[in-house]
Amino acid sequence: MPRLVFIGLAAGLACAAVMLDAQQSPPDTILTNGKIITVDAQFSIVQAVAIRGDRIVAVGTSDDIAALAGAGTRRIDLQGRSVVPGLIDNHAHFQEEGAYWMLELRLDGVDSRTRALELIRAKAEASEPGAWVFNLGGWSPDQFVEDKSPFTRDELDQYAPDNPVYLVFSRSDAYINSKAIDAVGLDAMDEPWIVRDADGRPTGLIRAAGAGAVRRAADFLDAPNGERANLPPEVIRASSLAMLRDLNRAGLTTSGGACQFEDLYRDFQREGLASMRFFCFRTEPGGGRGAGAGALAQQLAAIPALRYHDGDEWQDHTNWGEGFSGGGADDLYSATQLPVTQEAWDQWGDFARVVAGAGIQALIHTQTEEAIDGRIQQLERVEREVSIRPLRWALMHMEGVTEPQIERLRDLNVFIAVHPREIVTGGLLHRVHGDKAFAMPPLREIQDSGIQWGLGTDAFEVNQYRPFQTLYWAVTGKMVGGTVVNTHPVTREEALIAHTRSNAYLFFRENDLGSIQSGRLADLVVLDRDYLTVPADAIKDIRPVMTMVGGRVVFDAETESAGTAP
Numbered sequence: 001m002p003r004l005v006f007i008g009l010a011a012g013l014a015c016a017a018v019m020l021d022a023q024q025s026p027p028d029t030i031l032t033n034g035k036i037i038t039v040d041a042q043f044s045i046v047q048a049v050a051i052r053g054d055r056i057v058a059v060g061t062s063d064d065i066a067a068l069a070g071a072g073t074r075r076i077d078l079q080g081r082s083v084v085p086g087l088i089d090n091h092a093h094f095q096e097e098g099a100y101w102m103l104e105l106r107l108d109g110v111d112s113r114t115r116a117l118e119l120i121r122a123k124a125e126a127s128e129p130g131a132w133v134f135n136l137g138g139w140s141p142d143q144f145v146e147d148k149s150p151f152t153r154d155e156l157d158q159y160a161p162d163n164p165v166y167l168v169f170s171r172s173d174a175y176i177n178s179k180a181i182d183a184v185g186l187d188a189m190d191e192p193w194i195v196r197d198a199d200g201r202p203t204g205l206i207r208a209a210g211a212g213a214v215r216r217a218a219d220f221l222d223a224p225n226g227e228r229a230n231l232p233p234e235v236i237r238a239s240s241l242a243m244l245r246d247l248n249r250a251g252l253t254t255s256g257g258a259c260q261f262e263d264l265y266r267d268f269q270r271e272g273l274a275s276m277r278f279f280c281f282r283t284e285p286g287g288g289r290g291a292g293a294g295a296l297a298q299q300l301a302a303i304p305a306l307r308y309h310d311g312d313e314w315q316d317h318t319n320w321g322e323g324f325s326g327g328g329a330d331d332l333y334s335a336t337q338l339p340v341t342q343e344a345w346d347q348w349g350d351f352a353r354v355v356a357g358a359g360i361q362a363l364i365h366t367q368t369e370e371a372i373d374g375r376i377q378q379l380e381r382v383e384r385e386v387s388i389r390p391l392r393w394a395l396m397h398m399e400g401v402t403e404p405q406i407e408r409l410r411d412l413n414v415f416i417a418v419h420p421r422e423i424v425t426g427g428l429l430h431r432v433h434g435d436k437a438f439a440m441p442p443l444r445e446i447q448d449s450g451i452q453w454g455l456g457t458d459a460f461e462v463n464q465y466r467p468f469q470t471l472y473w474a475v476t477g478k479m480v481g482g483t484v485v486n487t488h489p490v491t492r493e494e495a496l497i498a499h500t501r502s503n504a505y506l507f508f509r510e511n512d513l514g515s516i517q518s519g520r521l522a523d524l525v526v527l528d529r530d531y532l533t534v535p536a537d538a539i540k541d542i543r544p545v546m547t548m549v550g551g552r553v554v555f556d557a558e559t560e561s562a563g564t565a566p
Contacts, residue, residue, distance in 0.1 A: 153204025
């Protein structure tokens with residue numbers, strides 16, 4: 001466990017912490033009388049922080065920081081509240097989701113089935129008759145405390161009688177009502193994934209194999225997974241701003257992942273509306289499934305010309321993601337994997353060698369033990385020719401990783417980006433994998449190995465997005481609803497490092513983000529209770545009362561409750 005260092009007991013240390021160039025102007029903002037959890041290398045705790053422009057200029061005691069203030073300095077009295085660095089999700093699909101954030105019904109963190117049904121009713125009542133009420137993932141019935149049963153057709157009819165309903169839980173089963181069944185012509189279909197009752201009537205349960213087919217037939221949202229939504233620009237803009245507001249309300253300030261709407265987010269930056277930092281994939285298209293050998297060769301030839309780190313602190317291209325051509329054996333929802341030919345694995349390794357040879361960092365979608373093993377074998381082969389060690393490559397998701405694999409990945413300096421699907425689908429993983437799922441992933445062993453690792457979500461179709469729910473899982477091993485699904489938790493200090501400083505390292509931004517230190521960008525979150533001392537089961541209930549990004553307040557619970565913007 002990191003050692004907690006309480007600065008302020010020694011005057012000499014306090015003075016050293018707050019030294020400023022005498023020629024510089026006073027700070028624009030100071031926050032005093034708090035418990036500031038810096039997440040620096042010593043996991044120091046200080047009382048106050050000073051900000052000038054978009055950077056932190058000093059940390060230390062309340063008295064010393066207050067002495068730096070000038071006539072125009074904004075003073076924020078924390079009144080004993082704790083503060084953490086802005087939380088970083090190392091991989092999510094926020095820009096993609098933002099396009100339809102206001103259209104989709106979300107069930108993130110909802111642990112009551114009754115509450116979920118009421119949300120369905122409310123969404124239907126707020127929609128025009130005949131409009132789809134839909135959800136694309138990030139939840140499961142297993143998260144409901146009082147009743148974990150799947151939703152039924154008749155039940156959804158009761159709560160949304162005038163609207164077709166489509167709800168899918170995290171790339172698995174979908175639930176639809178009678179209006180949806182009529183809309184897609186399900187009665188006339190003869191597919192094994194349609195669950196029927198004894199009379200042959202569709203129950204509204206669609207097995208995972210058919211969830212995508214039903215969504216495509218419904219055509220309620222022209223936004224294939226991973227692609228841009230085809231919606232009016234004004235809808236995308238308003239919805240994206242609403243999502244950013246909710247992410248800031250949750251304490252999120254930075255994310256990695258795909259950036260489908262870079263131009264829109266640049267507009268937000270120019271207009272002073274930017275409130276999240278995005279470190280984006282840059283990938284050469286053209287060698288995917290169905291592409292011929294010529295297309296793959298063209299893709300490989302184009303990779304060395306790709307450019308990275310050509311943006312700024314708000315939006316930058318930092319890595320390749322999420323996959324390479326070849327490989328396989330990566331179905332987390334199956335207890336057994338289809339065999340993969342050596343030719344397919346060699347193709348994956350050849351692709352990796354080209355990316356590594358171009359000096360490009362890669363973040364690769366990887367879930368099962370078999371897929372991890374196949375990738376490690378290829379990376380060890382690549383390492384003998386082109387070193388990936390300085391490139392900070394990462395394997396993402398990583399539910400199936402084992403202790404021997406962790407050691408091999410550490411030797412390659414590969415980062416483990418944990419995206420705990422267990423938070424919402426822990427019940428399903430236990431049904432598929434049995435007791436093995438209690439270590440999917442073995443978080444304690446990852447931490448103890450010394451490997452670099454961080455927390456993300458892969459929200460929104462796969463997982464919920466709220467960081468304190470993720471931290472709760474990491475510390476308690478419990479999914480939404482309180483069921484223990486993982487028995488290899490870490491300490492709350494280790495979990496917080498994984499959601500801040502470690503992820504900054506992944507993006508080559510460890511000197512800008514992830515900790516509250518002089519010289520770092522002023523991204524921080526004021527909390528309604530102390531993350532380090534609340535009961536572990538209460539971590540999920542922590543709420544930010546203020547979020548700052550680059551020294552600017554982007555969420556303030558007090559002004560929001562008063563009906564004014566921060």
